[in-house]
Amino acid sequence: MIDIKLAVSDPDRLKKALESRGLQTAIVDEMATLDQKRKKLVQESDELKRLRNEQSKQVGLLKSKGEDASELMAKTKQMGERIAAIDQELDQIKSELDSIALTVPNIPEEDVPYGKSDAENIHVKTVGQPRVFEFEPKGHWDLGDTLDVLDNTRAAKLSGARFNVFKGKLAALQRALISYMIDMHTKEHGFKEIFAPVLVLDKTCLGTGQLPKFAQDMYKIEGEDMYLISTNEITLVNMHQGEILKASDLPIRYTGFALCFRKEAGAAGRDTRGLIRVHQFEKVEMVTFCKPEESSKELQHLIDSAGAVLEGLGLPYRLSLMCTGDMSGFSAAKSYDLEVWMPSYNAYVEVSSCSNCTDFQARRAQIRFKEGQGEGTKFVHTLNGSGLAIGRTMAAIMENYQEKDGRIRVPDALRNYLGFEFIDGSNK
């Protein structure tokens, strides 16, 4: 959540920010008006409460002396009724204000390029060279089908479209990738491994910004206020929901594997084949909590950590800074995408998005820190990045490491995890 005070103190900045993300700005003035109204009512209510408290004490005092207090009691009761009326109005304004504020995305950082579409993203660097094939490379769905390691037909039988069944050595590759990534992040990048539930309460999704605005992307459990997570950023960030952290414990870095579920509503007809766009996918996520002044540095650390996985696997990729209009993360103030080279697309495909959410999620989820005795509490900055999306990484390995005979060579880094050199139709 953005700081509502901004709507009053610096409405132009907020309007500009919303505009840059392609949104309407009228709500800024609306918020300012409501907030002013709220403030006035709070003052009125507080003053009446002060009087009531005072008079109630008087009643107690009179009674303890055995004197008559009935007149004062009647007066105070009336006051209570007025307070109740004001507080009711106040509650209504607060919920109005909240329902607006919760749908406002984060404000882009100063150095995020202004732009309307992905065409205006800045390509920061490319790492590695796309392989030149001496034969026509196949798509990973074809490779998987031929080797009988990726079974789309059986998956459809079980769960419908956009699901997959991994078989044999491809299933093993998935396990290896999870271990490889998490081991790297814990041993080399300073993250602590976390395994958390994939089924969470609705208020948890509110904290990271998936709800209320993106309910249509998430699977809800019928009859309960629970959702299947769309990313494990939700669980990792909300681990500290409502907490006041010690400054000396920061930065806190978490990594973890989880299944993620997305409806992919509105993506009908796009990327229908293979592992690129599915309803259930596996992801290793990274999340960082830090002091505000450290978040730029920590964002770079996320990018480097995600990049290290791609480099370790020998996959060529591109790093891009998202422009204001293409920043997909509702909670993000600045985002970089890492895109892996996908021969079948003849293009780079996103495998990781690393974002600095500044204090946006922290404000929603009430995650704060305290510098020391007597110092006030401040909101932490939260950051998240995939490290990486497993399915898309598998697709990239299959395509980039395919041999002319259709087998897939295993990247050197995974040999120790797998114990075989090629993914083929065999089981061992």
Place this chain on the structure above:
RNA sequence: GGAGAGGUGGCUGAGCGGUUGAAAGCGCCUGACUCGAAAUCAGGUAAGUGGGCAAUCCCUGCUUCGGGGGUUCGAAUCCCCCCCUCUCCGCCA
């Protein structure tokens, strides 16, 4: 799923209708003592949100004792609903 017990400040734990934002102990911070430390002594030590002020100093109002609602002039304390934890039983991978 059934039965019982319980949820109070960083922690342990009192309070069970009025001056208690909350005893006591522990922890932590500051000061005194000390060459320094320990021990001892004195003081301080929750969060949120308003107002005053040039002020991140300070003064001050309101709210918060798992969450929500109710009773009352007044609720941590009484009543109702919900959530969570623990113990026992049942079920189960």
